Amino acid sequence: MSGLTLPPGWRLQDFESVASTMELATQALVEGAGEGLVIRAREQVSGRGRQGRVWRSPVGNLYMSILIDPAPTLAETAQLSFVAGLAVWRAVSDLAPGAALQLKWPNDLLLDGAKLAGLLLEVPYAGRPAVLGLGINLRTAPTDTPYSATCLPPRATGPVDRDEATEAVTLRLAETLGQWRREGFDSIRRDWQSVAHPIGTPLTVRLTPETPIQGSFDGLGPDGHLRLKTAEGVRQIPAGDVILA
CATH class of the missing domain: 2.30.30.100 (SH3 type barrels.)
Structure with a gap:
């Protein structure tokens, strides 16, 4: 992990095996942590997705949760789902140039029509940072899901590793948060739609x-x-x- 580059002021807490990075991030909120805390684990034994679904979390993929300062209102904070989805699309595009990536409403990243990454945004305490959980299938994908899932294909130089993915996601997330805060949601909405399933799908x-x-x-x-x-x-x-x- 030496040489891992994060946005200025962001900090990483790394773990081997945890129940859920989102649980650890929520606990960090209670202890006063703020924006830019990144909690990462090699595996989760109780990872979860939307509506309490199980998120399979074997070793080899990327699992992390990030604290992000909220917007003035809860409705505006909900826009972070699209900010984060766009940032992850940009990050994975950096890691796998030319890959057939597409965002699916509200919070999935698809590769060739199969789920590659998922996002979950929670606001445990009003007026305090939101918890963004994300998982990216870098090496393996589940086979027992009601939808097709996939992982990143290896490059000529080898598979994408967790440190590469962590850097790409955090740097792109900080950049896209800046876009949202400077330009508003219309800018994010326009860019999100440009890389999502097309109008008329x-x-x-x-x-x-x-x-x-x-x-x-x-x-x-x-x-x-x-x-x-x-x-x-x-x-x-x-x-x-x-x-x-």
């Missing part, structure tokens, strides 16, 4: 497992809500699971 959105809605992607609303064009008109979806048809 057929989607199925599950608000709950029993309530699928079919339509096509009509972009992001000004608050980051999914605009879904249906037979009845355009719906604004604040949360849900998206399946690319």
